[in-house]
Amino acid sequence: MTVNLEHSGKPVLHLDHLDHLWFQVAGTVCNLTCHHCFISCSPKNHNFGFLSLATVQEYLEQSVSRGVKEYYFTGGEPFLNPEMVSILATTLHYGPATVLTNATVLKDSWLTTLANAEAESRYSLEFRVSIDGYSPETNDPIRGDGTFQRAIEGIQQLVQFGFLPIITATRTWPDSQDLEILEAFTKTLEAIGYKRPRIKLLPTLQIGAEEQRTHGYRETERITAEMLTDYDLDQFVCHHSRIVTDRGVHVCPILIEAPDSLLGQSLEEADQPFTLTHGACYTCYQYGAICTNPSSPSTPTRKIPDPGSP
């Protein structure tokens, strides 16, 4: 049983198994200032700081006995961290690594090192590149002037080094337009030489800068105990993940700014239940497995119907 109730009636979720260990490796520092960023990252946001290679390695060591399956790195922009290349190369000795980047600051020398590190490892190194539109007209109003062209050049650079980046786009359009927008993305990427583009769509999270761009969560957008009846709890990121920041270990990559998200200083301390009180928990509930790669989906298996029922 991994869910129970507080006295207030709020659902409390236990960590099932630590499959995915995240690192807020660049803190909240980013070279871009996207209008939909759920933790308002920018060049001047030092709310969270960089993680050193030594700190990352300490948690990688802790992760072994806990049987962590995969490692993810995010920020801010991870490649602003001067030790990022070493951090990824080191991680590939422990397991598969995924880095979430805007692809605007990549250097050929770094990619040479990383391509070699991946070739020598049994594990995949995945790049997830954020762009939020298939053209400057659809991307730049959200991510900043000129960012579409810079990201496209970064994707071309990754492809030239043999990587197959996963393009992630935050859904700032109605869900009903998904198919046509996916098609437009595919055409754009094929036109720049990325012949087998991989694309992942993400929901917006109504917190951070996005709360200012559109609106926050309504009070009714919260998880209730009834909503979890027959629900596959693996859809919640906090059912199988934790994230390390320069303050300690938090419940999930989305809520690091919430005071109750900090669970402890070690992976052992962070293995404790979390109360699902946040609006962002509602988005996680609605869309499911929003942070993981397509190769590791937590697709629900349905409850077996009672043979006696119609």
Add this chain to the structure above:
Amino acid sequence: MISRIACLGGIYSNHLALEAALRDISQRGVDAIYCLGDLGGFGPYPDRIFPLLEKHQVQCIQGNYDHSIGHGLEDCQCGYTDPEDNYYAQVSYDYTLANTSRKNRDFLRDLPDQLQLSLGPFQLLLSHGSPRRVNEFLWESTTSSHFLEHLARQSEVDIITTTHTGIKWQRQLDGPRWFVNVGVLGRPENDGTTAVWYTLLEAHAAQDLQVQFIPVEYDHQQLAREMKEERLPDEFIETILTGWWTTCLEVLPSKERRQGRY
């Protein structure tokens, strides 16, 4: 005591490959034959595999596909996230559901989801996706060794076997323990050859498990003709004829994806 077994992965209605594999297994000689689930899907005439399984006393566990077909669900629960992958999966699923007899659907519905057995001195678990989730993808390049050791400890076994991803691989773990994805008979494994694969496992002494992946050549041209007769998607037929996956590519990690053509 059982010390030598054959493990078949997803059959995907490929009755011609199943027949060829069973012939090969008979010649080699084993103590028992197991199938790790996903008996239908992708290929033609789903009912044709069942008499072969019965004749050769193949013990099966239930894959996600078998669970769906057995319970008459709306889709295969394959775990795809891409709309195009889901489109092709649905075409295949609707065909398989409509062409599997009631008797065979009942057989699929009643299969166990896992089996544990003794193989020589070892305890071995047969599971479909993973010991904890029927449709979990355990790819070679995205599964850490310490995670596999955790699964083996949790399951209290020495050897974990799976299928589901469609690509065979194995890894020896501390202990020693082993993880073996036995591959699939249903379609080639995205390597540009038309062969499909099953696995022989043999254990006589502690510390010594022999894992042998066996390629199976079969009349893939005939299978392609039958798939055409049944109006299955040209994309599926291309995979049978060329050995390259044309659909369901989005779930592949980058290392596995780079080995294919598309």
